[in-house]
Amino acid sequence: MTSGFHSSNISNNTVDAMLNRCQHIAQSKKQDDLSLFGAPFTITVTTINKNSFKKRRRVGGAARKIPKIRHQISNAALIKFNNPDNMNHCLFFALIASLIQNICNWSRKNFFNYIHNLYGMSGRFQKDTYELMNQVGAQMGLKEYDADEWIPRVVDQWNNVNCKNQCIVKVFLFGDKGNYKPEFEYGPEDYDTPIIIYFNDIEKHFYAVKKCGRLFGKNYCLSCLCV
Structure with missing residues (x-):
């Protein structure tokens, strides 16, 4: 086997x-x-x-590739917040925000207070994010964080430690351009908790996508990766 x-x-x-x-x-x-x-x-x-590995050479002879299109992103599908620490940790904040919305049975008000550091939730969003960064060995205060490097570490940390026996996470990362396919995905195929992240190439910013949100303004199937 x-x-x-x-x-x-x-x-x-x-x-x-x-x-x-x-x-x-x-x-x-x-x-x-x-x-x-x-x-x-x-x-x-x-x-x-x-x-x-040698860098890939761009040579002719292959079948014509379908050109990428600019996605029409629905702003209503995004979880928007200001980075609580005003640093470049938006990838980790977006991952935490999406996970919390997926696995916690919070009211909309409590979740809003959480991501905006209001009332009894003040400071908790940043604390949870810093704890995750520490667990996966991410240094604080870097100019940028490569999603291809850090998403696998976060997913493994969740599935094997933090969320073990609670849920099975897989992350899907979408960008501004493409053919409605994720730019990057990581996690087991028997996942039950999809985490969707959107990267705005102009802003250089990662956004969490709402659990029930339609990123492209229409229903999207994660199994067949198409609208």
Whole structure:
């Protein structure tokens, strides 16, 4: 029995992520009266130095690609807030805001107070975000944070530690241009909690997308990745 597991970077959570993947496979085989337990099995790990890859050459001969279009983004679908610390941590704030809206049964008023640091929620949004950054090893105060690097670390932290046995998260990142396909996605295929993030290339800012929001102003299917 073979299953693939991909990690873009080795981190403190890599081993936990691999074990969690094995557990998911074992659970999925229960319905066939199969079990992975009771007998030894081997996990083979292959590591590749991504810095050794040559840069892709742009050469002709391939089939014509469909040109990207500029997406018509619905502002009503975005969770808008000012970064509480006025620093470049919007990726992590957006991830936390989207997770909280998805897994917490809060009223709209309580969630509004949370992301805007009002009343009894004052300071909690920033505290939760800083705690997550510390857990995944993200240094404070950098000029920018690469989503391709940090989203996998956050998802692994949630699925293997913070939200283990509570939910299974997968993150979908959309940009200004494309063909209604995510620019980046990370997480197990048996996810039950989709986290949708939008990156505004002009503002260089990450936005969380509302749980029930329609990012493109129309219904979108995450399974088939189309409107």
